[in-house]
Amino acid sequence: MPKTVLEINEVTKYYQDFMALSGVSLSLEDGEIRALIGPNGAGKTTLFSVISGESPLSRGRIVYKGKDISRRSPWQRVRMGIGRSFQVARVFLDMTVQESLYLSLQAHAGWHDPFHLLNNFFAPPRSVVETTEKILEEIGLADERNASVKTLSHGDKKRLELAMAMAQDPVVLLLDEPTAGMSPRETTDTVNLIKKMHANRKFTVFLTEHDMGVVFSLADNISVLSYGRLIANGKPEEIRAEQSVQDAYLGKGDEFDAVS
Amino acid sequence: MSGQSPNNDFRVLKLVTLAIIAVVALGLPHWADLGITFRASLVLISILFATSFNLLFHYTGLISFGQAAYFATGAYVAALCLKSGTSVFGGIAIAMVAAGLAAAFLGYIALRASGIYFAIITLALGQIIYQVIYKWPATGGENGLVDIPRGSVNLGLVQISLSSGVSYYYFVLLCVCLGLLILWCATHSNFGLVLMSIKQDRVRTSFLGINVRLYELISFLVAGSMAGLAGALYGPLTGVLMPELATWIYSTSPILTTLLGGASFFWGPAAGALCFGFIEYFTRTMTGMSSLIIGLLLLTVVLAFPGGILGLATSWLRASPTFKRSSVMEPDTGQSTVLNGEKDNA
Numbered sequence: 101m102p103k104t105v106l107e108i109n110e111v112t113k114y115y116q117d118f119m120a121l122s123g124v125s126l127s128l129e130d131g132e133i134r135a136l137i138g139p140n141g142a143g144k145t146t147l148f149s150v151i152s153g154e155s156p157l158s159r160g161r162i163v164y165k166g167k168d169i170s171r172r173s174p175w176q177r178v179r180m181g182i183g184r185s186f187q188v189a190r191v192f193l194d195m196t197v198q199e200s201l202y203l204s205l206q207a208h209a210g211w212h213d214p215f216h217l218l219n220n221f222f223a224p225p226r227s228v229v230e231t232t233e234k235i236l237e238e239i240g241l242a243d244e245r246n247a248s249v250k251t252l253s254h255g256d257k258k259r260l261e262l263a264m265a266m267a268q269d270p271v272v273l274l275l276d277e278p279t280a281g282m283s284p285r286e287t288t289d290t291v292n293l294i295k296k297m298h299a300n301r302k303f304t305v306f307l308t309e310h311d312m313g314v315v316f317s318l319a320d321n322i323s324v325l326s327y328g329r330l331i332a333n334g335k336p337e338e339i340r341a342e343q344s345v346q347d348a349y350l351g352k353g354d355e356f357d358a359v360s
Numbered sequence: 361m362s363g364q365s366p367n368n369d370f371r372v373l374k375l376v377t378l379a380i381i382a383v384v385a386l387g388l389p390h391w392a393d394l395g396i397t398f399r400a401s402l403v404l405i406s407i408l409f410a411t412s413f414n415l416l417f418h419y420t421g422l423i424s425f426g427q428a429a430y431f432a433t434g435a436y437v438a439a440l441c442l443k444s445g446t447s448v449f450g451g452i453a454i455a456m457v458a459a460g461l462a463a464a465f466l467g468y469i470a471l472r473a474s475g476i477y478f479a480i481i482t483l484a485l486g487q488i489i490y491q492v493i494y495k496w497p498a499t500g501g502e503n504g505l506v507d508i509p510r511g512s513v514n515l516g517l518v519q520i521s522l523s524s525g526v527s528y529y530y531f532v533l534l535c536v537c538l539g540l541l542i543l544w545c546a547t548h549s550n551f552g553l554v555l556m557s558i559k560q561d562r563v564r565t566s567f568l569g570i571n572v573r574l575y576e577l578i579s580f581l582v583a584g585s586m587a588g589l590a591g592a593l594y595g596p597l598t599g600v601l602m603p604e605l606a607t608w609i610y611s612t613s614p615i616l617t618t619l620l621g622g623a624s625f626f627w628g629p630a631a632g633a634l635c636f637g638f639i640e641y642f643t644r645t646m647t648g649m650s651s652l653i654i655g656l657l658l659l660t661v662v663l664a665f666p667g668g669i670l671g672l673a674t675s676w677l678r679a680s681p682t683f684k685r686s687s688v689m690e691p692d693t694g695q696s697t698v699l700n701g702e703k704d705n706a
Binding site: 152154159173174175176178179183186191192193194195199202203204207208224264323332333 | 554
């Protein structure tokens with residue numbers, strides 16, 4: 101029987117008077133890939149920022165592995181195993197690709213105990229160097245390892261961000277539009293990369309996406325958000341048939357038909 | 361040397377520069393008079409002071425106007441220890457701990473704000489330290505502290521008195537080199553990498569599971585204790601401490617030094633301090649002239665060469681045929697030879 105890793109319980113979020121999320125409840129099973137879809141402004145990014153701790157929720161609870169994490173700070177949630185990427189890749193432009201991965205891996209290895217803090221004054225340990233090499237091969241940026249991040253293409257920046265999150269061995273990975281702004285070719289590559297990494301590591305993925313092709317080729321389950329409310333939840337084929345979803349995407353219904 | 365790659369040529373240049381600096385620094389008291397030796401000690405202290413400021417400024421991305429307060433904390437604590445008979449190293453250690461804790465505590469409060477508000481709070485908190493020194497009888501109040509002894513270093517078998525200008529100069533040289541080594545390690549390691557990531561995007565850094573606040577506090581602690589070390593060396597050198605040392609006006613000195621030398625280089629503040637030292641020496645007979653020259657120089661640097669002296673030197677080297685196409689003296693982005701050992705061979 102599947103185990104729930106992340107439970108979002110009646111979460112409401114106000115921005116001043118505007119209710120961006122209204123009593124959203126859903127739970128993620130261990131190892132599934134769940135897509136969150138909905139028209140622009142439905143509250144997808146808000147839900148992500150509430151789960152990751154970027155902004156505080158107004159009401160409700162977020163329970164991770166049985167613990168209420170609603171009040172934890174972002175870095176604590178990451179250390180507990182909830183990684184994320186951003187809609188517009190947020191990478192460190194003045195670093196090299198390799199340094200970005202070192203940073204991420206070292207942060208995961210634990211900067212926080214005093215021994216590691218001392219270790220910080222020396223070269224990265226062999227395990228970090230080896231894992232970095234492995235990941236560089238996996239994401240196809242091995243030749244770029246000493247390139248400055250600011251010289252990377254948009255797609256490569258997003259791929260690097262994905263790798264930085266993946267390097268920390270997350271239990272739940274939140275991906276905010278992992279293929280946004282990518283060429284069709286880059287999109288296919290990224291979808292395959294996510295599939296491959298998911299197959300190897302068996303983490304839970306929660307992603308938002310506008311590209312329905314990506315959604316239907318990755319997701320085990322789909323949740324639909326509209327005007328801050330969760331209107332549907334289910335297998336891809338169920339969602340495609342759902343009338344309320346068709347209505348929410350009024351005038352965009354062809355997006356569903358386009359995907360066979 | 362024509363067969364060598366530009367990178368190797370550059371390495372030779374670096375080594376030659378280092379050797380010249382080492383020879384000059386070690387031999388200085390033998391050919392210079394006591395006045396110059398005294399000035400050189402002051403320059404060394406301001407090198408450490410400015411480099412400690414740059415740890416916060418360039419590496420962590422925090423502009424602090426409280427640096428003089430940490431310097432003064434170290435100076436006063438060390439002076440009071442020495443006056444009450446503590447050993448030299450004991451006094452310095454206590455001064456560094458006191459200054460580091462003061463910096464971390466003030467940083468803890470100031471970090472609740474950001475940007476310009478953060479800078480103003482560091483300024484205000486620094487002024488509180490100034491007021492304490494100014495009003496407290498134990499620190500000599502507005503009259504300051506006088507007759508600060510230099511003490512002597514006990515090496516088991518031999519006892520070296522630091523009372524002469526020359527021996528104190530060597531003592532300062534040693535302490536400043538150790539302080540710079542600590543700062544170099546702090547910036548050229550994984551720790552420095554985290555500081556750089558915080559500077560670039562603190563929110564993103566926290567989403568790597570890094571406790572940003574803790575790292576900022578540690579950088580305050582390190583920068584504060586190094587400023588305290590500089591202060592601890594300063595008191596016994598001049599023999600006199602005045603409360604004005606703690607005011608924010610003195611906090612601008614490492615800022616100007618750093619901007620003149622080039623904030624994006626680890627050795628930028630050192631180059632700036634050296635330059636200020638020369639200006640002050642050559643204008644010593646003309647009252648007010650040094651301020652005028654320093655003002656004009658800073659104006660020129662900020663407007664025309666925002667990279668500072670080292671930034672200018674780098675672009676000259678880049679333009680020269682020998683070093684063309686090589687990555688001559690990349691601005692220090694915290695990436696280290698430790699981290700990127702492979703880079704040169706690639």
